[in-house]
Amino acid sequence: MKRCLPILIVAVILAFSQLASSQEDMTVIAPDAFGKLTRPAATFVHDQHNEKAGVEDCVLCHHGGSDGVQDPESSTEGIPCADCHAVQPDKGTTGLSKAYHLQCISCHEQSGKGPLACGQCHVR
Template identity: 45%
Template sequence: MKTVTLIALSLFIGIVPVISPAWSQEDMTVVDNAAFDTPQRTPSVFAHDEHNETAGIDDCAECHHVYEDGKRVDGESSEDQRCSECHGLKGSGGQPSLIRAFHANCKGCHQEQKKGPILCGECHIK
C-alpha cells in the first residue's frame, strides 16, 4: 500500500510542474471559450504576452477589469478569474453577456486605438 501511494505521489509531483504552465496566461494562444456549449466560431487567436508587449500594455487591469456598482474600480484586477465568472452567456442588467464582453473589450479597444483586427475572420481563424 505504501508503495502504491509513493508511486502515485511521485507521479503527481512530477506531472504538475509540466502541465501547470498550460493554465498560465503567458502561454495563452487562444481566448478560452470553454463556457460556450456550442461555439459558432473557433476561439480567437490571442498570444497574451506578445499582444501586451506589442500594444504596450503593462497594467493587467487594462483588460482584466473589476466593476462595482456599475463603475470600474481603479487599480483592481480580475486576472485570477475567467471572464465567464462574472459574465454569463446572457447579459444581466447593465452587465454584458460573455460574447459582448469579449467583443467590447477586445474589438472596442482595437477600434479605439485604430490598431489590430476588428473583422470576425481576423480573430476567429479557422
C-alpha cells in the first residue's frame, strides 16, 4: 500500500491538471460524434477567442436544456454540445452541425466581427 501511494498521488494530479487545462489547450473543435470530418476542423482557440471577443459569460455558449426546450440560464460548461445535439437530429430539434453554425455565426453577424465564410473557420 505504501508503495502505491506515490503512484496514486501522481495519477490524481495528472487527472486534475488535464481537467483544468482542457479548454485552455483547445485550438479546434472536432467532436468525435461526426466521425470523419468532411471539412478541416473549425479553428477555435477557446480562451483566446473569448478574451478577444470580450465574452465572459460561459452560459452564452454553454447553455442547458431538455425536453426540446433550450434553457439559456443553466450553465453546462464542460458538457460537449454533442451530448444534447445529435448529428442526425429528431424532427424539431437542432442538429449538431447546425447548433454550432447557428451559435457561432449568429454572434459574428450580430457583433459585426468574427468570420462568416466557410474557409475562415474551416481553415485548410
